[in-house]
Amino acid sequence: MRLWRWLLDQDVKRRTPVALAVVLLHGAAMAQTAPAATSADTLDSRNLFESGGQEGIGPRPFTSFAERLTTPVDKISIKVAADNLPADGVSGTDVSVQLVDGKGQVIREDVNVSIEVDGGARILLPGRLTSESGADRGDVDRIEPGVQVMVKNGQLQFKLIAPYRPDAVNLRVSVRGVVQRAVVRYVPDLREMIAVGLLEGRIRSDRFDPRKIAPAGDDDGFDTELRGFTKDFNGGKSQAGGRAALYLKGKIKGEYLLTLAYDSDKYPRNTLFKDVNPNDFYPVYGDSSVRGVDAQSNSKLYVRVDDKLSYLLWGDYTTQDTNPARQLSQYSRSLTGARGHYEEGRITANGFAAQQSYRQVIDEFPARGVSGPYAVSNPSGIKGSEKIEIIVRDRNRPSLVLKTTELTRTNDYEFEPFDGKILFRAPIPSFDDQLNPVSIRVTYEVEQGGASFWVYGADGALKLTDSATVGIAAVRDENPAAPYEVQGANARLKLGKNTELIAEVARTRSVVNTNANGFNTNNSNNFVGKSGELTGTAARVEIRHSDEDLRLRGYAIEASNDFNNATAGITGGKREAGVAGVYQVNKQVSINAEATRSDDRILDTRSDATALGIDLKLTDRLTIGGGVRHVNQDAVTLNGLTGNVCSNGATGSSTGFNNGFGISQQGNQQIDPATGLPVVCSPTSLSSTLPVAPTSLDRTSVFGRVGYKLTDTVNLLGELQRETGADNTTLYRVGADWQLDEKTRLYSRYEHARTFGGAYGLGVGDTANTFNVGVDTQYMKDGSLYSEYRLRDATNGRDVQTAVGLRNGWRVAEGLRLLTNVERLAATTGNATAAGLGLEYTGSELWKGSGRIEWREDPQNTNWLLTAGLARKIDRNWTLLARDFASRVLPRAGGAADRTQNRFQVGFAYRPVDTNKFDALGLYEHRIDNDRVALTDSTTHIANVRANYHPTRVWTLSGRAAFKRVNELLLGTVRDSYNAGLVGGRVTYDVTNRWSVGTLVSVLQGQNSARQYAYGLEVGYVVMDNLLVTLGYNWSGFRDGDLTGGDYTNRGWVFGMRYKFDEDLFKKNDPAVNKTLSPAVAPAQP
Template sequence: MPAAAQSCAGDARLIDGVCLPAISAPGPRIENVPTGFVISLDGEVFEGDDEVRDLVRRTDVRLANADIEVVFDGLGAIPRLDLEVAGDPRAYEAGDTATLQSATNYPAYITRGELRIVDLAAIGGQRTLQVVPILPNGTAQVEVPEGSRIAVIHRVYDAQGRYDETFPVLLSEPDRRPLASDVEDGSDLTARSRIPVHGGAVTVRGTSIVEGAAVTALGERVQSDGSGGFVLQRILPPGEYGVDVQVAGPGQHVDLVRDIEIPRSEWFTTGMVDLTVGWREIEGEETEQWDSGRVAFYVDGRTANGFEITAQADTGEGDIEDIFRRLEERDPRSTVQRIDPDDLYPTYGDDSTLVDDTPTSGRLYVRIERDGNHVLWGDFDAGLDGARLVRNDRSLYGAQGYWATADTTLRGEARASVLAYAASPDMLAQRDVFLGTGGSVYVLQRQDIGVATEVLSVEVRDPVSGRVIDIVRLTPGEDYEINYLQGIVTLSAPLASRVSSSGIVSTPGDDPQLRLVAQYEYTPTVTDVDGYSVGGRAEAWVTDDVRVGVSGLVEETGTADQTVMGADIEWRIGENSHVRLEYAESEGPGFGSTFSADGGLIFDTVGPNGGSGTAIRGDARLDFADIGLAGDGVMGAYYEEREEGFSSLDYSVTSATGNETLWGVFIDATPREGLRYSLTYDDYSNTAGEYDRRGEGAVELALNAAYTLGLGLEHTDRDRAASFGETGQRTDVGARLTYSYGEDRDVYIFGQATVAHEGLERNDRLGVGANYAFADGWSVQGEVSGGSRGPGGLLQLGYDDGEGTTAYIGYELDPGRTISGVTLDGRDNGRLIAGARRQVNDQLTYFGENTYDMFGRYNSLSTAYGLTYQTTEFLSYTAALEFGSVDDSFANDFDRSAISLGVRYEDEALTAAARLEYRIEEGERSGAPLDSETVALTLDGRYIIDDHSRFVFSFEGIDTDTDESSILDGSFVDASVGYAFRPTDNDRLNMLVRYRYLFDDVGQRLNGTDELGPRQRTHVFSADSSYLLNDQLRIGARVGFRLTEAAATETDSFTDNDAYIAVLNARYHMLHNWDALLEWRALRAEQAGFTETSVLGAISRQIGNGVSLGVGYNFGSFSDDLTDLTRDDQGLFLNLTASF
């Protein structure tokens, strides 16, 4: 256990591993406080001492008079950890001083905190430059060091050395999150969470605080916002606390203590059991017994010893003998539609909303968690990482478990941990890989993808050897936005195609590529999805510096039939140094992937690789500071060996290359200020006879404060005739002279020449370039060159005002550029990209981007626009457009257009939203005809007529004319309206009304099978009302009708199936827990040709708390279900219900 973790921050006291805060702030004290207790929740007192009860009441009154509220929010509050950059959003440069603010709502569990200043783009990978201590919710000032991409990670530790940390916050770019300086925003940036936090949340909130007043609550100084309000939430361990609230300002003085007790456990449970047994009496047949049952429950709670349990199950109606077998069934509805709208009224008049904290694609969800360890059944992210060769980041449904020891290493890592999962996917995995275009908009190959199933990342890959150099996972909402129906991804910043080489000599096509990788799930239109997916990982730190791990996965989903197993070991030498070794074996094909070099206009399919093979991967990185060498620098090496047939998430080795072997070494050092040198060597070979060997040396010398001279030497020896059509050797020398005349302002001239070559063409080039950053947010970068491999050029103009407005325009001509799937015919005239994102004011924000590619006879144009317009406090509009056009006179000649329009209105009474989307594709792509048209419209609304009445409506419609490759062809409409009358001051009259229209000429797939369901056009109306005559008697009525046209298959004709029903009933509550029901029913089935009336009577008794046993008799042959026309319901029935 780290010695530094044995004390608490500030004035807090460490008791049993928890830092109990100094709740009462310094200042005047309240004496003679009673020693009793009370228990209250949201101001309602449940139990306690009368004297204390009176004190609490008087304190609450005084707090209310001061517009201040102290509330216990219950157990299970979500821990938050954030890092904010104080002041107005801006980009920080080397040498600037940044003020950083820690923000967390669980300081009682934290013993120390730190800011880790890292360079995300350092040579050899992310590098920690310095560590600065910071108190929880405190501030610290840091001087921004030199580096390529400086960011800060906030990390906090508990008494056992476990730590939580945030995602990196860039200092080189403005932090555009809507955060208020010095005001608690409730934002969360947690990337890793290992500190167990189980306690209750106490919230102190106030309004009407006068300007300049000093506010102290929960022992902390609180800053009010511009409107005089403040909110402070803290998670505290179980126990009794006196929450001191002080306000001192002009004409305003408050000094009160509110007693709060945090319980050790808290539970919310609800559920029901409904069992019915009956005997059917059918004329001319023997009496037949039947039964039906349903069990459903929801549990959410925390135990006294720290277990957090959330569970939900619903067996649905069905035979009693199969009641629990139905829990194994997959629910065909999506997660947010697990409550069937057919069975419910759109509104019940109580303003209730649906919050789903049990995400599951089936009928069961269970999650049990304690101290960061958990087991669950439901929907989850596989999260199989820790090794590069064996990874899985799919979104799955099934079982998952994670366990880690409480004991940690000196660096806060769990001594041992185990992750395992088993799932039965009902969708297929898709992996689209895009070469960066210099733009922000990328179109996925599939549309109508699974909501929240996407995992997006940016990888850096060597284009020659295929080696993955680095992977960065993107955060939804912050790094990108996605349209699930259209399949359009919009990044928050443009993604370049390549990472600039750090050497002096450059070779066109050899610089590392930047690729956007999109992994997501989709439901295929012509394939039944079955199978399973299992995997897991176990790892242990055998010492504080050595970790061993094993990983494995099995995919039997759709076309995938793959097993991958691996083992790895890591030696952590220092903060920035390590040695890793991995071994993996694969058998069978995976899912394959697609690749696009133009943002999604043209895709190349990389099919799944069958067979089996092994792979070895090793890498080492040694920071000079960690191994005791003088100066600033890093050295490293890597080795990879992949057999033919090996397949994983990142690699697929085919017979085209045979076995592959890669290895390399590098060193990058700055022995003194003004002098930097680097040496690299990379070697690739395969058993197909190909090889590629490159070695480079470079040195940079600062001649004075303004001039820097760089010299470089590169030797290439390659035989890639089969892959790239190149064989031979070449030696190049180069030089670069840079003149710097300010921060981010320089001019340079460069040249390189081939001094020897055999087989390979010359690589001569001479050029000039400049970078200039204006003071008002504008920057320009330009370069022009000419050489033996053709002209090259780059011109980029950018603007960033630090307040949400950015603009860019650029032209790039890259000699040696290729586009996958397209053969250059003619001359490459480069690519032009222009885009902007502007926040005009608080009401209007827009975005636009245009890309025009002129790759010989292959010409493409893609355009994307987006707009958000908040016209008033209540009304806003959104619009998005995407256009694409390709013409290469050969296999690709098509146009794509997509438009999305939205409007939203929200005030205290009315909430309404609408979105219209249209997409059309026509022409020829990759030699195949392309012709599809899709229109989609959604409407949702809620209107509070008055305190007693509510009105809601919804509409979902889609019309498609497609080849059914990604979306089914046909039309689908689902519209409903609902009305509820529920008086707030009495319960005499209640009324529920609904109308639903369903038009489906597609025939939606049922239960994930490959069979289409029936087509239908249906109107359904129903109205229920009840009236309480007195305390014993309630009468009710129901009317309904269904007008249906249905066809079992696409070739069958539609037939009518109409029905009407009317019901009158009376419920009488007798003495001694007895209840009676008498109901009259009338049913008219138009096409079946019958009209029938009947009477149903039942009597029941409460035999326990929430338990009722009843018996009844149906004198008619039909039920009150309009969809049931079997006419076999006459007879006796027994019913047992229990609810809790």
């Protein structure tokens, strides 16, 4: 019998009555199972040391006696023909799958198998012309995520199509609860060289003396000034500038892959990992081509040289180490600089170095059961540096992280259009299905300013034998305001086929709470009253065993008082130890036991918990269990259910506070990433205190639980727990799971427990109730190729997914996804309720749409969130995209003010398929931002149209028109308005194949009679292929009838030269390119 399976491995019956869903949503079958009987079990663990259960949630309930759904398949074998394959995006690799029963025999009956893959790879089934992301799909069930295929005689062969980027691709094959994974490594494809480049020079002379008036900017006229290489002369009236830009990719010396990008005119803009943002500029372009950025660098230069699995890099990178044995010395930053990776044989090594002025900020705050918006504490974050994770913590031990799920920008979250706050694609529940608290952790870089400093580090791992690996790591941050060091060593030993041991030690040196500007401020509860240089150490050891009969986990971890590493999973002064296991006596009986201890030397607290239980499977549908538990915890260690414990009295304060949810006076309490508890609130700007349990906990309880399989897809669960002693209160939990398909289930949970909770749901104080309804999916997060979002010949799937895509719903039909969430929390600081409903449709090739509405109410605020999106292919030439965002905050406290935000945007694209004579893009946007706190109201209208007309080969006409109107109310009494219009155009005529003439005009009409204008004439001559010389004369000026003497006019000439080249420039010795070397290759044309 395998554990952790029965809730997931239900046979899916597609047309389950809708009435059952209504019952679940209404709460008639409100359910809460017992917490996992042991922390030793995990679901779908990739290795023995992976914690947590399904994606984004903690361990599954009733694991000690759960048995997977009856299926003839006992094991799945996956064989991939090769490894270390080229990531060329087209080649296929043979994959063989074999299904075996419990006797080791190949299955002879037909079995439905689910195949999933991530990393941009694709599946090509036998007999199909295109992969499963194309038109000729063989998926027999397109409602369920992944590719479903019927396997005959226990054998299946298909092809795995390579991704375009080198990476480790995870391939997962599952049959109900039986899962097998394979990892296929893809290395850079040694492709032939491709290059594209530009050399540009320009001399500019103005008549106007620049010393008499400050220039308005770099783009006053029609020609963007070259900034990379510039030289002023003639008293500043003249300027010479040059630019060089190059992108190159291809093999060198026959065995290395070189990627190089350089742009002398590129200036750092505090953006890391720059990518194409579909929300920039126009909503839709009518173009289905896929756009991306290959060479991501915040500097002018990007260089990467690949040699199989090793590489050297100059550009943007992260320092995160994927070694599972490295936890205490883990160091995760987003930087621009040099990085190297070496992987050959038994050695793996990494090194990095960067000179910059960034510092890292880590914000963690509780999820609120809604999609957002959520804000970070520091408004100066570097764009693109953020790493957003969903954290699930143990409800009994908040410092223990059960599951960490890293999210992807655009796919999983975006930034709302007003304040740039985080808006998720789906509601983030306050609790998972085991009522473990869920939080949001945002790690990002902030520009500190001042002189640059070095950040560097290295790590390495040596595989001594096939079962033993050792590693070391060291990092140094020379930030003068917050110097930091961390060093560590680790060992990983495989004691047997199913047993692993990990040991690790680490040391940190940090400076905290000494800088008045907050650069090294640490609000963690463990650093209260401390300042200066602190040095600490930590050590851990962990052992895990997992086979068919026994799952066992033991661990011990200890950190000295001054140990400081927010990503280590433990804070200073802590000692944690525990052992947990499940033993299956036979197919009907299993025994589970657990014992844990946690000591905090700083707070002088201790927490002990033990449990022993037995579970019995009476029938295929009914399972019962029971046992005894004992808990001894100090009052400080008991966790109260809190909604908001801090209120901000000063707008803009960020110390221990996050104003991302609600208006600026009411926000999210920040969480200490190391302890999982709220940070210390600053007394200067924050009020209220964290509720503390009235007494300590020393209690024994007996419990009984039951699980009943109502149908093949519906499970009812429940538990009663009776406290012994003077206060013999009965606590209970009930719940229900509805298996929508093999990897998606709808769950509801209801719990009646103590307000201040300890281990196993025991606690002190009054009783309180918690209820939530949610959807849990287990499909691979990175397996999407956006194919379901593509509009025919109109736009790529990624752009449409950005506008209308929702996440984590359950599919009720092909192309139709439903999102639902309901939760109710009775907290020590007041009750909180959240609910949401969303719908997404992607089934048509001609239109896609989505909409959602979310509501949340707590003692401080009532919040509403509404988003909607529609993408429509009107005909072969016209495409339309519309989207809307609305947020409404209604404070419940007396005298508080509300805020309303709404942004409606619609865009169109006219891109003829048959001709290219005329094309156009346009958008209209309407914004409303009414902020009663700041006493401001703003209404904005924006319209913009661009068009190109190409009637014949020699004529090209382009034009644009834009309009903006703003109506404002300032300070609650002052009304103001602003209007602006822009009209511009350009006409080019090719006189001959070499000569061309053009004219340009642009007029910006501002408020009243203020006008800015520019005109120009240009003559161009093609000296040789790809070399263009231009000479132009521009007039630009400003007029305002209300300003006496405010008019000015500037005119001057511009001489420019532009040369474009490609990879043929480097092949002068190749007769196929240089025809003069061998005239016979290319005979003269008559």
